[in-house]
Amino acid sequence: MDGVPRGPEQRRPGSSTELRGLRFGVLGPVRAWRDDEPVATGSPQQRALLAALLLREGRTATAAELIDALWGEEPPSQALAAVRTYASRLRKVLDPGVLVSESGGYAVRGLGERALDLAAAQELATEAEKARGGGDLCHAREVLDRALSLWDGETLAGVPGPYAEAQRVRLEEWRLQLLESRLDMDLEQGCHAEAVSELTALTAAHPLRERLRELLMLALYRSGRQAEALAVYADTRRLLADELGVDPRPGLQDLQQRILRADPALAEPSAPVAEPAAAPVRPAQLPATVPDFTGRASFVRELSEVLTAASGPEAQVMAVSALAGIGGVGKTTLAVHVAHAARSAFPDGQLYVDLQGAGARSAEPETVLGSFLRALGTADSAIPDTLEERAALYRSVLDGRKVLILLDNARDAAQVRPLLPGTAGCAALVTSRVRMVDLAGAHLVDLDVMSPDEALALFMRIVGEERVASEREAALDVVAACGFLPLAIRIAASRLASRRTWTVSVLAAKLADERRRLDELQAGDLAVKATFELGYGQLEPAQARAFRLLGLADGPDISLAAAAAVLDLPVDDTEDLLESLVDTSLLESAAPGRYRFHDLVRLYARACAERDEQPPRERRAAMSRMLDFYLTTAARVYAVERPGDRTVAHLEQVGSAGEEFPDASKALDWLHTEAGPLLACVQQSLEAPMLRRAVDLLVVTIDLAESGADSRQYRKTAIAACEAAAALGDARAETRARVTLAQVLSQAGRFEAAKDEARRADVLLRDADDPWARSAAPNQLGIIALCTARYAEAEEYFLRAVDAFRADDNTPGEASAVCNLSRALASMGRSPEAVELAQRGIDIYDELGLSVRLANARYASGIVLTQADRPAEALVQLDEALRIFAENRQFLWEGTTHYRIAEVHLRAGRAARAAQHAEQALAAGCIGGDWMRANALTVLGKALDTLDQPDRARACWREALVLYDEAGSAEAAQVRRLLAPLSAA
Helix, strand or coil: CCCCCCCCCCCCCCCCCCECCEEEECCCECEEEECCEEECCCCHHHHHHHHHHHCCCCCCEEHHHHHHHHHCCCCCCCHHHHHHHHHHHHHHHCCCCCEEEECCEEEECCECCCCEHHHHHHHHHHHHHHHHHCCCHHHHHHHHHHHHCCCCCCCCECCCCHHHHHHHHHHHHHHHHHHHHHHHHHHHCCCHHHHHHHHHHHHHHCCCCHHHHHHHHHHHHHCCCHHHHHHHHHHHHHHHHHHCCCCCCHHHHHHHHHHHCCCHHHCCCCCCCCCCCCCCCCCCCCCCCCCCCCCCHHHHHHHHHHHHHHHCCCCCCCEEEEEECCCCCCHHHHHHHHHHHCHHHCCCCEEEEECCCCCCCCCCHHHHHHHHHHHCCCCHHHCCCCHHHHHHHHHHHHCCCCCEEEEEEECCHHHHHHHCCCCCCCEEEEEECCCCCCCCCCEEEECCCCCHHHHHHHHHHHHCHHHHHCCHHHHHHHHHHCCCCHHHHHHHHHHHHCCCCCCHHHHHHHHHCHHHHHHHCEECCEEHHHHHHHHHHCCCHHHHHHHHHHCCCCCCCEEHHHHHHHHCCCHHHHHHHHHHHHHCCCCEEEECCEEECCHHHHHHHHHHHHHHCCCCHHHHHHHHHHHHHHHHHHHHHHHHHCCCCHHHHHCCCCCCCCCCCCCHHHHHHHHHHCHHHHHHHHHHCCCCCCHHHHHHHHHCCCHHHHHCCCHHHHHHHHHHHHHHHHHHCCHHHHHHHHHHHHHHHHHCCCHHHHHHHHHHHHHHCCCCCCHHHHHHHHHHHHHHHHHCCCHHHHHHHHHHHHHHHHHCCCHHHHHHHHHHHHHHHHHCCCHHHHHHHHHHHHHHHHHHCCCHHHHHHHHHHHHHHHHCCCHHHHHHHHHHHHHHHHHCCCHHHHHHHHHHHHHHHHHCCCHHHHHHHHHHHHHHCCCCHHHHHHHHHHHHHHHHHHCCCHHHHHHHHHHHHHHHHHHCCCCHHHHHHHHHHHHHC
């Protein structure tokens, strides 16, 4: 941040007055406040005088200097008198002692800290620079954003005089430097897609600023938009040649060349190099470390530091590290590896014992102590009989020595405590399936499965690099099927290594069958199932039942409330059971109040349920309770979001209490948090007698599709629901599923497929007496017709939907159809009628107190007003829609609204604003999928062409044309016309 100007001096030596209530602003109009109340600063010349004094850093400005600052070389004849008058007036409105006269001039003194916005900005910029230098980019960006937020429009806005003009230029240059620094950090942290929109607007406003162009090229390249990045360079080179007669600076030229050759170093910010793990050293009583130990670098480093510190000269107490984790996760392998690596720090020996805590008969502490004492040189005759005496002698023998004790496979803390040394210089490393929260002073480590890269590396080391290299994707499938569990990977790799005729793909195919997977994962005396069986065999009956039933759910995790429904138990009792399972490492705590199984443990739990949970109706009842819980709760969320909507009245009735929410925000939190488990529950429930409830759950969670985050999984689930309902011959369930699927497909821009589904639903209505589908199907057909420019057909469908909604007394539904109808009429040139209908929809939603639906109505009104050539009113509606969508986390609707705002700005001749909003639409994504992305690219190209960036405009239009052609959209012809003159040129 070189070139950052110094802030004014806020307190001169000898100044006794500190007026904290008085503040000034120069980063915008020159203003003053006293305790947040505005203070009148007078005429433009009077403000110019105040600004000149504020920017003098507390030093005195002579009258001649002030005259020159205000009027330059041609001051008025009464300039001196005018300066005195301005000073006198300012002194009256400011606090006493602030504006002082001395040596024939004036000065501003005695201000409190950060009383001037420029001083505050400079202080924040310095803080950001220090944070960045220290590697804390998050804090640096946040502080720079705070500094930049202090600008309120043009610096010294409206202030006349040559001094103000010079300062304006200087401070604007500094602001741009801060912006560039912050954007540079944005890219360092991978926020390239978000930065494109801001950089597009900035390069339009400052076309000759090469650093901004360089950042834009890098952001576009990292966003996968290489053609546009190169087009930016072409625009820049042409512009610099036309305006200045120069070439781009070397840095920009170098970036272009690196983009052309797809330099891998450009793809992502550079990551810090991981420290190498400490190498193992000579063994003692420790088991041999495995030769193919892979990964776990952070755990090796963490545990090695703890153990090494325990033997160092500053050590005060004996160190204990306890590793906990699921069977097969590699606790023993890691512990042995770390113990070998730390051996040199414990020259007096290393002890090892397998405590057999997962078995039916675990080792007794007194037996272990006898073995340890013998290993430490104690004669058999000197070993006492009792546990307490042996433990005391053991601690005495270890006193003054540096010994490492590895206690493997411990049952619990009670088994471990007598085996711990008692003095500094020694250390104990414990492994267990149980988290030893009751082992005082222990350094607890929860060992999870391997990362995908670590898992693949382990698999490759066992099988051989040559054999895996040509089938990398299949190898990834194998380690994923193993759940990245080291034991499972080792077994799978060993089986493949011993079968030279197998390929990696053959092994992947064998592991793809979930019902056979655990049987496949055994080799010799190693078996994943046997490892899990040890833990399951130690569970109490209530724990074992919870383990089995929760394993039936397919979701990525499960909430405490949903688990209580599955188990048919009170929440408190459920929590106690689940936490006890977490302590055994058979269940994981994903977050407070959320739990999950490892994939292979889930398969084992499900196998246990099929074997032990009898009769089978107990399993079906558990899944039915989970479905009822989700349906009741999701219906409650739907009702909170849509007061008065009749959809919930047409759902299957269930007896579950579900969850309740204090407000709409908490309801939305629940819906988006539960998206994965909820959609998995639908998929599992697509059979009689749960089918109708599953489809209804899909209907009331449509917000998941509209939000964008869960659209793909939602669409997949809707397709499965259609197929299941058709196979079972349930016309009502199939109608609802197809209407829902049509909505999802149209939101993805797949209008032909959406039309097919909606028409099939419309035909099914004859056999399904369903008030919900009778109104929803024609409304959806109308939306599809509207998006494909069949406006008269859309009008017919919307009028039919309005009648059906009215017949069902569904006022919000009627408002939706009315708003959609307004868009169809506007597209047919019937603007007055369309504007009136759109306003009617807004009024209905406003009266009902709806939020997201009100945003949809304002969005529709904004489009209608745009077509009616009323841009100012359109922007009011679209801005309000954007705010509501953002509050309700409707990200795709946010992006779509940005596109519509871009259209309005483009029509009004504000190309830079249009480009900025189009970029935001592209970054956020849009309802309408690739079709709407192509629309946004077309508008962006038009804006860029107006901004004299034809090469980048052409890149946008070419991408849009590809998307239109793939979708078979009529808009492709318009884009070809846009490209034609450029091609001819």
